[in-house]
Amino acid sequence: MNWLKDLVTQTGQAGGCAPARMLRRPQFWRKLLIGLVVLAIYALFFGTAQAQEYPVHAVQNIFAPTSLPAESLAFLSKLVLAICAGVFVIVGGLLTYGIIRYRRRGPEDDATEPPQVYGSTAIELAWTVPPILIVVVLVLVTARVIGEINGFQPLGNNEQVRIIGHRFWWEVRYPRYQVVTANEIHVPLNDRTQPAATQLILESADVAHGFWVPKLAGKSWLVPNYRNQLWIKPFQKGIYLGNCTVLCGPQHANMLIRVVVQAPDDYNRWLDNQQKATVEDPNVAEGRKAFVQNTCGTCHRIQNVAGADGTFGPDLTHFMSRETLGAGVAPNDKEHLRSWLKDPQTLKPGCLMPNMKLDDQEIDLILAFLRTLK
Numbered sequence: 011m012n013w014l015k016d017l018v019t020q021t022g023q024a025g026g027c028a029p030a031r032m033l034r035r036p037q038f039w040r041k042l043l044i045g046l047v048v049l050a051i052y053a054l055f056f057g058t059a060q061a062q063e064y065p066v067h068a069v070q071n072i073f074a075p076t077s078l079p080a081e082s083l084a085f086l087s088k089l090v091l092a093i094c095a096g097v098f099v100i101v102g103g104l105l106t107y108g109i110i111r112y113r114r115r116g117p118e119d120d121a122t123e124p125p126q127v128y129g130s131t132a133i134e135l136a137w138t139v140p141p142i143l144i145v146v147v148l149v150l151v152t153a154r155v156i157g158e159i160n161g162f163q164p165l166g167n168n169e170q171v172r173i174i175g176h177r178f179w180w181e182v183r184y185p186r187y188q189v190v191t192a193n194e195i196h197v198p199l200n201d202r203t204q205p206a207a208t209q210l211i212l213e214s215a216d217v218a219h220g221f222w223v224p225k226l227a228g229k230s231w232l233v234p235n236y237r238n239q240l241w242i243k244p245f246q247k248g249i250y251l252g253n254c255t256v257l258c259g260p261q262h263a264n265m266l267i268r269v270v271v272q273a274p275d276d277y278n279r280w281l282d283n284q285q286k287a288t289v290e291d292p293n294v295a296e297g298r299k300a301f302v303q304n305t306c307g308t309c310h311r312i313q314n315v316a317g318a319d320g321t322f323g324p325d326l327t328h329f330m331s332r333e334t335l336g337a338g339v340a341p342n343d344k345e346h347l348r349s350w351l352k353d354p355q356t357l358k359p360g361c362l363m364p365n366m367k368l369d370d371q372e373i374d375l376i377l378a379f380l381r382t383l384k
């Protein structure tokens with residue numbers, strides 16, 4: 011262990027400089043400890059309070075994946091973190107040992123320079139060989155994960171979802187079934203015995219956006235005039251939240267994603283419903299008329315409603331099958347829908363739907379009509 015002593019001796023000149031004096035004071039350590047405890051308590055409470063207050067905005071944990079390729083990414087992240095933590099403990103430990111063991115203990119300490127070591131093969135090997143091995147291991151593992159993600163070849167039995175980013179919502183299309191919806195992406199649970207990935211094709215209608223659902227897959231950009239691709243193989247049912255990750259305008263932070271992973275039966279039932287024609291409820295004929303007369307249909311499409319074929323805003327054909335409004339900013343209930351119709355800028359300031367200045371009677375009629383679009 012002579013080389014270790016040599017190594018420490020070279021860093022052992024802490025002496026009586028200001029930082030060393032500070033480290034010797036007990037008050038410093040007491041204050042540091044109190045600070046860390048306060049920070050930990052704050053993080054614990056603030057973190058859980060945020061998550062409970064509004065589940066839509068809950069932060070998703072990248073270390074609890076429920077799908078491939080997120081699982082491979084989480085494994086890689088943990089491996090890199092573990093290796094880095096090991097390096098940190100060894101280097102930090104040696105440094106701390108040197109500072110404490112060879113500190114200046116008083117005025118009677120001799121202040122001459124300790125013996126200098128040059129050309130020690132053992133020391134040179136110690137700090138070159140392990141780092142090279144670490145880098146080689148990280149390169150190999152990372153290359154394997156990248157290869158697994160990028161090497162995906164769509165097969166005939168893969169579900170396919172086209173996701174088109176708009177300011178500030180997501181258009182979702184299922185080309186095989188002629189289904190169009192928005193913001194809530196339904197996908198089937200992956201069967202581990204017959205693995206079939208769901209392919210996500212990512213496009214943009216205006217500016218660059220980013221698609222990230224941390225528990226399912228890594229991030230990907232949505233770039234105008236370009237097609238990106240992701241794939242997922244979710245192995246746990248549930249609702250997974252995500253965000254737009256590229257600053258795209260004032261409501262970028264509220265461009266929320268919900269991915270609903272369903273058992274194949276439930277997924278097929280959902281698809282069947284989405285493929286059904288709109289119910290024509292005679293009780294809301296007035297509302298349908300008000301919808302078209304107020305030019306809502308220039309931006310929103312509703313199947314089988316003449317004058318409602320816009321594509322600038324979300325398709326509303328099966329509007330009530332969605333749980334949220336305004337790309338996830340509020341639950342899709344009567345109160346929030348009324349507020350949205352009165353002025354969308356209240357729930358989502360800066361969104362591209364203007365205040366249509368509807369009077370209360372028109373709002374009631376349109377609200378009743380929209381609530382029938384199951």
Ligand code: CUA
Nearest residue numbers: 219254258262
């Ligand atoms: Cu879309 Cu940020």
